[in-house]
Amino acid sequence: MSLAVGMITVDTLQPMPLATWWAEALGGRIVQENDGFFVVLSLAEGAPLLAFQQVDDPTPxxxxxxxxxxxxxxxxxxxxxxxxxxxxxxxxxxxxxxxxxxxxxxxxxxxxxxxxxxxxxxxxx
Structure with a gap:
């Protein structure tokens, strides 16, 4: 059995603004918006995806x-x-x-x- 990191997901109240900030910070691009509920960034070739998921109550x-x-x-x-x-x-x-x-x-x-x-x-x- 073999595992690999495919995506790192961050819980947030507002996925789009945070995804946009990280896209600019890391030079990535938004590849999926999913009506703003689950926003996915593509980073460097071969790097895991970075995603931002809307939740009602992020972990404090x-x-x-x-x-x-x-x-x-x-x-x-x-x-x-x-x-x-x-x-x-x-x-x-x-x-x-x-x-x-x-x-x-x-x-x-x-x-x-x-x-x-x-x-x-x-x-x-």
Missing amino acids: GKNRIHLDLTTDDREAEVERLIAAGATKIADREMPGFGWVTLADPDGNQFCVAGQHEAEVPPTDV
């Missing part, structure tokens, strides 16, 4: 699953996303790796890290 509190995004220019992308409506939650760091936690306009948290930030720590022999 911090989301339990989040997207980890990577980029060659973390600072520029974070600034771009904030200008587009994201909210900065915190700068995070651990030895050899840093990232920024943001929230989309609905409050769903996600992380942005540089593609080449992680370094293998030196070992003592």
Whole structure:
């Protein structure tokens, strides 16, 4: 038996505005609107689809699953996303790796890290 991630779905009160925001943020395109109830984005070739589903009562509190995004220019992308409506939650760091936690306009948290930030720590022999 083999599984693959086909789609990641986000619950929201208003799928179309949130899907439009993520399409612009990730350079994706809306491929299904389904009368605004279930909006689907296509991202890069071979990437899972990203969908936004209308629900009457989204789960309150911090989301339990989040997207980890990577980029060659973390600072520029974070600034771009904030200008587009994201909210900065915190700068995070651990030895050899840093990232920024943001929230989309609905409050769903996600992380942005540089593609080449992680370094293998030196070992003592």
